[in-house]
Amino acid sequence: MQGKNILITGGAGFIGSNMVEKLLPDNKITVIDNLNNHVGDRFIKSFSGNKNFHFINADLLSFDYGKLEDIDTVIHFAANSDVRYGSEDPVKDFKNNVVVTENILEYMRKKDVMDILFASSSTVYGEASIMPTPENYGPYMPISSYGASKMSNEGFITAYSHYYGIKGSIFRFANIVGKNSTHGVIYDFINKLLKDPKELEILGDGTQRKSYMHVIDCVNSMIYVHEKLKKTDIINLGNLETTSVKTIANYVVKRMGLNDVKYNYTGGINGRGWKGDIKITHLAIDKLLSMGWKSKYTSDESVDIAVQETIEQLKNKN
Numbered sequence: 001m002q003g004k005n006i007l008i009t010g011g012a013g014f015i016g017s018n019m020v021e022k023l024l025p026d027n028k029i030t031v032i033d034n035l036n037n038h039v040g041d042r043f044i045k046s047f048s049g050n051k052n053f054h055f056i057n058a059d060l061l062s063f064d065y066g067k068l069e070d071i072d073t074v075i076h077f078a079a080n081s082d083v084r085y086g087s088e089d090p091v092k093d094f095k096n097n098v099v100v101t102e103n104i105l106e107y108m109r110k111k112d113v114m115d116i117l118f119a120s121s122s123t124v125y126g127e128a129s130i131m132p133t134p135e136n137y138g139p140y141m142p143i144s145s146y147g148a149s150k151m152s153n154e155g156f157i158t159a160y161s162h163y164y165g166i167k168g169s170i171f172r173f174a175n176i177v178g179k180n181s182t183h184g185v186i187y188d189f190i191n192k193l194l195k196d197p198k199e200l201e202i203l204g205d206g207t208q209r210k211s212y213m214h215v216i217d218c219v220n221s222m223i224y225v226h227e228k229l230k231k232t233d234i235i236n237l238g239n240l241e242t243t244s245v246k247t248i249a250n251y252v253v254k255r256m257g258l259n260d261v262k263y264n265y266t267g268g269i270n271g272r273g274w275k276g277d278i279k280i281t282h283l284a285i286d287k288l289l290s291m292g293w294k295s296k297y298t299s300d301e302s303v304d305i306a307v308q309e310t311i312e313q314l315k316n317k318n
């Protein structure tokens with residue numbers, strides 16, 4: 001992707017800021033973000049002197065999209081990204097994910113913006129009976145309002161694609177980890193152990209298994225796939241292997257240089273971390289691989305590197 005005028009929504013967040021870093025050398029980037037992410041503009045501050053970088057601090061629910069000029073491509077990350085609290089406030093997922101995405105698509109339709117890359121999620125599958133789960137698995141029965149919101153987003157993107165010829169690359173992410181992460185299991189464990197290095201509360205029973213992908217592989221594969229695709233499509237992004245929650249705890253403990261940490265499992269409902277948590281997620285990535293993509297890191301390597309990156313960032317923050 002070169003010489004483009006790109007809008008990155010949610011570009012001040014975890015994956016978005018990594019995408020800005022990747023694309024800024026060769027493109028003009030506009031980020032819209034309401035900094036509703038606990039870290040403010042920390043991850044994008046270093047770009048502020050760059051003449052090709054423009055930041056708009058705004059809520060995409062109420063933003064005046066008429067202000068945006070000459071955008072070629074939208075990379076849409078803005079969302080309520082924390083799956084955990086859906087059961088407490090599902091309306092938050094509806095507004096920040098469903099309504100915001102519809103606003104973006106309406107803006108694209110009115111301004112003839114024909115290209116979108118969208119961050120969807122493995123949660124659309126719900127508790128899939130086929131593992132690894134391919135893109136054509138069905139019926140989708142999400143068990144979280146977050147998963148439901150992403151499922152709706154995908155449907156609107158394919159509908160706008162059919163109506164107006166928009167090309168949409170829809171990426172169903174596994175768990176993405178790495179620099180600038182502000183939530184998720186690695187971030188949670190490190191924070192807990194910084195407070196109490198003797199004990200670690202582990203949500204669920206620790207046997208939950210998911211596929212982890214490093215954020216560098218995530219943003220690179222998004223661009224790679226979008227450039228190869230001729231028309232709207234859905235692609236799983238992840239790794240061939242999975243990593244268990246207990247293995248992640250072991251990586252964190254080791255990289256923090258701790259010994260004899262007592263693991264306290266909350267047990268949860270059937271070993272899940274929280275209501276709406278999917279215990280085992282493993283995406284089939286044959287489609288991604290058939291396009292010639294090769295990730296730099298395996299699931300375990302992604303976790304281990306992300307653990308080190310997150311420890312470094314959290315230490316520097318304190």
Ligand SMILES: NC(=O)c1ccc[n+]([C@@H]2O[C@H](COP(=O)([O-])OP(=O)(O)OC[C@H]3O[C@@H](n4cnc5c(N)ncnc54)[C@H](O)[C@@H]3O)[C@@H](O)[C@H]2O)c1
Binds near residue numbers: 122
């Ligand atoms: N991190 C993962 O493992 C993962 C997995 C699957 C899907 N995703 C999806 O990828 C995208 C990026 O995830 P992330 O982990 O970087 O999340 P993040 O929370 O770090 O980033 C999201 C950004 O969107 C912004 N935002 C939210 N609502 C907004 C609104 N109404 N107006 C303007 N800005 C708003 C937030 O301030 C935040 O900076 C999200 O859509 C998420 O659902 C992430």
